[in-house]
Amino acid sequence: MSVPSAALTSRRFAALRPVPGSGRQSPSYLHRTLSLLAVLALFQGMADAIRAHALANHTVLALLLALYASLVLLAVLVLTVRRQRALVRVDLAVLLAGFLRFAALFLASVGSHQRAYQDDEGPLVTLAARALIAGGHVYGHHWPHFAQQFGVGTTPLMNGDYADTFSYPPLSALLAAPFVNSLPSWVPVLGLFAFAGLTATAVFMFWALPAQLRPAATLICFGMSWYFFYVRNGYPVFLALPFLAVAVYRWTRTGSGGVLGRQGVISAVCLGIAASAHQLGWFLAPFLLAGILLARRGELPWRGALLVTGRWAAIALGAFLLVNLPLMIRDGTAWLGGIGGVLTQHATPQGLGAIDISFYLTSGTGNLAMYSYAAALLLVATLVALLLYPRRLSPALALLPWPAFLLAPRSPETYFVLLTPLWLIAFASCPQEDYGRLWQWRPRLLTHRRVRLALPALLGLPALLCLLVAVASPVPLKMDISAVQTTARTTTGGSSTGSGTVDITALTVKLTNTSDAVLTPQFASSDNAWVSFGWRVASGPAMLAPGGSGTYRLVRRSTSSTSSGGRTYLRVFTDDPQTLTSAVIPAH
Secondary structure (H helix, E strand, O other): OOHHHHHHHHHHHHOOOOOOOHHHOOOOHHHHHHHHHHHHHHOOOHHHHHHHOOOOOHHHHHHHHHHHHHHHHHHHHHHHOOOHHHHHHHHHHHHHHHHHHHHHHHHHOOOOOOOOOOOOHHHHHHHHHHHHHHOOOOOOOOOOOHHHHHOOOOOEEOOOOEOOOOOOOOHHHHHHOOOOOOOOOOOOHHHHHHHHHHHHHHHHHHHHOOHHHOHHHHHHHOOOOHHHHHHHOOOOHHHHHHHHHHHHOOHHHOOHHHOOHHHHHHHHHHHHHHHOOOOHHHHHHHHHHHHHHHHHHOOOOHHHHHHHHHHHHHHHHHHHHHHHHHHHHHHOHHHHHHHOHHHHOOEOOEEOOOHHHHHHHOOEEOOOHHHHHHHHHHHHHHHHHHHHOHHHHHHHOOOOOOHHHHHOOEEOHHHOHHHHHHHHHHHHOOOHHHHHHOOOOOOHHHHOHHHHHHHHHHHHHHHHHHHHHHHHOOOOEEEEEEEEEEEEEEOOOOOOOOOEEEEEEEEEEEEEEOOOOOEOOEEEEEOOOOOEOOEEEEEOOOOEOOOOEEEEEEEEOOOOEEEOOOOOEEEEEEEOOEEEEEEEOOOO
């Protein structure tokens, strides 16, 4: 973006910022529209929730009915109040209604008759907190029976095991430690902390945004249905979210004039704390660091820009190490491997990105690791692009780290949608003219238009090549499913009108290793986006030498029901090298 175009953008965006006496002005159509959308978003699922709790929980029912009526009234006020200040107050009331709606649904999902969690993150953090209280090791310790203890699913690994260690930075365990033994076991302590983190983010977002954009705090934090499951199950990313929001707030002014000031110190400390809660903060940090450096270089010589940016980075690193210090002392080298466990544990593929090509559209790949290399190279390319085109890309600074995850073997939606508040805070809290003042390196080569147009494609070329290798690599195993043992049943107690299902109970599979490596096959199946390693190898070799073959008798550990009209895939994983071979189990 050129300086003149940045100035034009600044003038357009200035209309969103309050001016003296603006509280007496009539609200704009944009403000009213966003406020109305925030109210409408809170209606999502309300009718179903009211019907679901009509008989089960009268306290929740009464709260939801009152909220439903209040939302109707708030919608009327949004369209009828005459002053900007009055609409801001209505927006605050809508934010409170969003909080109460979320709290009511949360309360309805908690009770002594219900499981504390439905996913594995909360239980593993809980066990880590209990180990911390007991004086045991937090990192490097395995809890092999946690899934049965908490009644939750697990994250399967490429070697046939599942993730049973605490693999996050320690903040979540440190915060939960005082409560996990003092409260009943059915209380989702991590869920409560996650709810507190989301609420803090919403409040800060409401304060940080220009008045006309404040309804977005309700719309994003409390109006989007995707948040509830992850908050309820205590995902540690919500502990990082409010601290990241503070870190990216007015980032273009961090260290302005060569002085960090109170805001700069708070920003750095918050980034360090966020990095102590979840690894996603690690990926945002270099982009934020680069953005601050370029912003300061736009007004200071290199020495001054480097000094103030270096002090900011040192404070962030110090805060991170301070939070981690107790675990560094207690667990030693296990701490270093543990805090990055989710990045190195070789979990099975899953997500909404390029990996779906090999998982759904083809029979697999002989080089899953290339997806990881492609993601890493695209992340580096994106950071280089920010350094080369800061005025164009810096408005999206809080979003830039995440497109690379579309190429990763695991690219679930949690890497993208859970951090959406940061996208708007980082953009809208910064004076728009600041983007045009960022220092932009322009060597003679980049003055040529063709070079500037070709460079982004060249930056992404290594990642694209790795992706093509991953997709095109032939599967290492030739698979022949020769026998399928099933049990037929109906879902309506044997009624002739019931819908039939098929339980696959045993398989006979012949594998031939067509690669040059020794392979250790691990068997799984899937009839949806998830894989299940619920197979016991009754007979068959543990390893297959290059060119070798083996016949395996697989017996299902538990019932696997699939629709009579659907497909079930047999997935064969190997961990070293990382490969995937898939085949449809024939219908019988």
